[in-house]
Amino acid sequence: MSIEDTTGQGVTITQSGQQGAFGGELLTINFGPHHPSTHGVLRLIVDLDGEKVKRVKPVIGYLHTGIEKQMEALRWQQGVVCTDRHDYLSPPINNLAYALAVERLMGVEVPPRAQALRVIMSELTRLSSHLVWLGTSGIELGAMSVLMYCFRERDTIMDMNEEISGFRMHTSYIRPGGVMADATPRFFDLLAKFLREMPGHIDEYEDLLTMNPIWRARTIGIGRLAPEVAKVVGASGPMIRGSGIAWDLRKVMPYSGYENYDFEVATNDGCDCYARYLVRIQEMRESVKILAQAVDRLPDGPVNVDDRKMLPPPREELETSMEAVIHHFKLFTEGYSVPPGDVYVAVESGRGENGCYISSDGTHKPRRVKFRSASFVNLQALERMALDHMVADLVAIIGTADTVLGDVDR
C-alpha cells in the first residue's frame, strides 16, 4: 500500500507497508531539502515508527556546483577564488589548504610573517564559523536570542576580513606564495579590541546555554556517537573530539607553524550533542589564545615568497624594469606552471579535516583538484547518531554535526 500526500510544507508522506514496533506502519518521509533546519539543502529520507527514527538516508548533491571541475579550467592563481566558495563559512582555511598544496608541489615555503598571518586568519575564521554554528543551532532548539549575540561578534570578524582583504566573506586572502597583502595597522587595532572583548562574550553565550535546562534537555544524551564509531566513519573535528578522541590536525600534523603555539585540544567524553557543544565553546577560547600569541609574536618581514615566476613584481618596479614587465605579462596571460606530481594537504577547519588533493601534469592549470571535506564525511555518522531518537532530536543532531552543504556537495 502506498499513499502519497503532500502536506503543503514540502513533506511527502508515503506509507511503506512495513510494520513498526507498536503495530503501526513505518512512515517514509522526506526531511528537506527545503527544511529550514537542514542548513541549506540537505535531504534526508527518514523512516519513522511513530515519532521514532528508524532509518536515515542522506541524499546530497542539491548544492553541487562543480567547483572541482571548474578549477581544472582555471590557472593556479585563479583557483583560489573557488576554494573560498565550497565551504562558505571558512574561506581562509580552504584557501590555506589549496595554497599549501600548491606550495608543496612547487617546493616553496612562505616567510614567517605570512605563516603567522595565515594562522591569524584561520583562527578568526574558526571563530566566525563556530559563531554561525552556535547561533543557528540555538535557533533550531528554541534558544532564539543566542543568534543575535553570535552574529554581533561575527560581524566584527567580517569587519576585520574587510579591512585585511577588502572582502567580508570570500576573502581569497591566503594565496599560493603567501598572502594577498600585509595587514593594516587598523586591522591590528580591531583585532586587539576583539581579543579583549571576546572571552567575555564567550562567557555570555555560556550563560545563555550551558546551564540552561531546556538546552541541556535537548542535547544531553542525544545523538550519541561512540568513539569507535567516530573512527570507523572517519569523523573529524568537533565530531571526533566530542567523542573523547584528541585528534586535531593542528597538533598531530602541524602546518603553517601551528607547532609554535601553545593551545589545548578541546575534547569531551560525553559523545552527545552537548559534548560537541562544549568542545566548540572550548575551541573558541583556544582560538582566542592562539590569536593573542600570534599577534604578540608576529615576525616582521615580507608576506610573500620572493619569486617573480609565481607572484607579480611590486608595482613600482614595472616603471623601471623591463624584466618586471615581462614577468607581469607572463603571469597574467599564461600563469605559472607547477611541476608534475600530486600532493594531499589536510588542514583543520571548524568542521574537521578539510584537505586538498592536487594532481599536476606540469601545465599552468591543475589536472585534478579534489577537496576532502569534513562535512561530507561527518554526514556519514548521521544515521548512527539519529537511530531511535525522536524527529525533533534529529534537528539537534544535524545541528551539532555542523555540516555546510556547499562543502558536502562542492
Place this chain on the structure above:
Amino acid sequence: MIAEELITDKGVSAGDEWITVAAPRLREALAALKEDGYRLLVFLSCVDHLADSSREWPARFELLYELRDMEKLRDLRVRAFVDGDPPQIDSVHGHPALTRILMPDDWVGHPLRRDYPVGGEPVEFSEEHETWLTPPTEA
C-alpha cells in the same frame, strides 16, 4: 605488512608516500594495509589522465585511496590504474547500493572526465536542457 608482489610501483610525491597496486588485486592490498594499521580511508578519488603527456600512464584512469594510520601518524596513497568502458574496479564489486553520489541519478555522462566540457551543460529547466538529456548515441 603488505606482500611485495602486490606492489607494482612505489615512490614519494611532494613528500607523500605512495604505492601502486595491480587493479585486480586492489581489495587484497587494501585489506592487508588495513591489517597493517592504515584503518582510515581519508578520501577516495580518481584522476583522468586523458591526453596527459607529462609521463607514461599505465591506463587512463588513476584511482586514489588515501589511507591513514592514526596511531603511527602516517599516510599512504594507494594508486590503481583502470581502463575500459565503463571502467571497473574490484573495490566496488558486490557493493549493496551503488549509486551516484553528487549528480542526479538520471544525469548522462561523467562531468569530472576530461572529455566532458566545462560549461557544456545548459542551464536546467531551459530549452537546451532537454536535448542534453538525450544520450549522444541516440541523438
